[in-house]
Amino acid sequence: MALLEVKNLGISFGGLRAVDQFHVSIEKRQLYGLIGPNGAGKTTIFNLLTGVYKPTEGSILLDGISLVGKGPAQINQVGIARTFQNIRLFHKMTVLDNVKVALHNQIKYSVMEGVLRLPGYFKREKEMDKKALELLEVFNLHEEAGIIAANLPYGKQRKLEIARAMATNPKLILLDEPAAGMNPNETEELMENIRFIRDKFEMTILLIEHDMKLVAGICEQITVLNFGTELASGTPDMVLNDPKVITAYLGE
């Protein structure tokens, strides 16, 4: 069984059919790309998968669990984490604390332990520091752990957002244009990071991306969306050479 199984997904906003009869099946450890022209419905699909929007119809199963009707926090608990097109960090907090906030959802201690600062509290805080630093190291951000997030260069803020999403211990991670605004070197490094988290954490990744080099370079499967429906689906080679896809992108 696929990790994510989406069938016949649809949503309308007033008269606009933003997503229609969308299907996708993503296997565990797969790196999957969702591409398409502006306004094709890509972010709307992320919003449907994460419970921001409720679909008008269709089903979403993660590891056999139905997500339709669940809210974003519940869906995060079931195992989906995401990043956003516009970076959403806690800008005034340190890099380390941004990751620790997400880890807090995983590690529990009682109110009394926290308020009274009992030994269990310090032990778990230390464990969290260690885990957060390990995650930051994956993205080569560990040396900036004490810096205020807003002071990081843009490319690093994007990476921090991924590290924070990873800290919620998801089964599936959704990346919305992770390379947006990055220079070619940063994009290259990001590709390595994405491959690394897939391999090291056996992560399943669905990403929206406009950078074709990144998509073709790391995705094993791609779905192209146009006007809310699937235009093509398959390996990068198949899809990017498909005349329908070329026409949709070049508008011929």
Ligand SMILES: Nc1ncnc2c1ncn2[C@@H]1O[C@H](COP(=O)(O)OP(=O)(O)OP(=O)(O)O)[C@@H](O)[C@H]1O
């Ligand atoms: N909350 C909403 N209310 C009304 N219309 C919406 C809403 N969210 C999205 N849409 C519309 O749905 C369509 C798909 O938008 P979406 O943001 O999903 O596209 P996209 O493929 O992510 O585009 P981009 O590449 O520009 O980010 C657009 O026409 C958009 O205006």
